[in-house]
Amino acid sequence: DGGITQSPKYLFRKEGQNVTLSCEQNLNHDAMYWYRQDPGQGLRLIYYSQIVNDFQKGDIAEGYSVSREKKESFPLTVTSAQKNPTAFYLCASSRLPVLGEQYFGPGTRLTVT
């Protein structure tokens, strides 16, 4: 089955620890995205990548880092510099060059205490 997988579904961490969220897609999409969603809010873009070994900051990149070493994978690291890391994180992908329909993974709920 083609799709986007995110793991784990739930993640708990202590304050001050870095944590990496996984995102894998087998849709052969060029572009991948990370969004953050807070309760009762819409989605905000953290980082996106249109090609391997290249990525751009979104609207709320501070305290996050990403890598794109493979077309299929776009992991997100939530660093200790992120002041409010507890949130629901969603990964998405789409075809290029013209921005096509975005498809989303099931998300990871991160709780930092």
Added chain:
Amino acid sequence: GIQVEQSPPDLILQEGANSTLRCNFSDSVNNLQWFHQNPWGQLINLFYIPSGTKQNGRLSATTVATERYSLLYISSSQTTDSGVYFCAAESNFGNEKLTFGTGTRLTIIP
């Protein structure tokens, strides 16, 4: 950047009723999508509709690009339609990224 506004923010309806959700955007767009977020958080693609009209079963959508709005119609609502509906748009002058509205929370009562 582009602004995306959705209305109403909340909608409570009886099962079987029809509903119309609205999305206004501030720039001309080359990408507009409607999503349904289910209670488990998964975003389900409903429509990719930068212009025109599409229908899929009980759901249909219309985007009037020249007037900068899109409408999502749900007919004969079912309890499984409950959740949050998001509109997202990319401006013609944009940089390959979507901007999301804050959503409409739809609750269907049996």
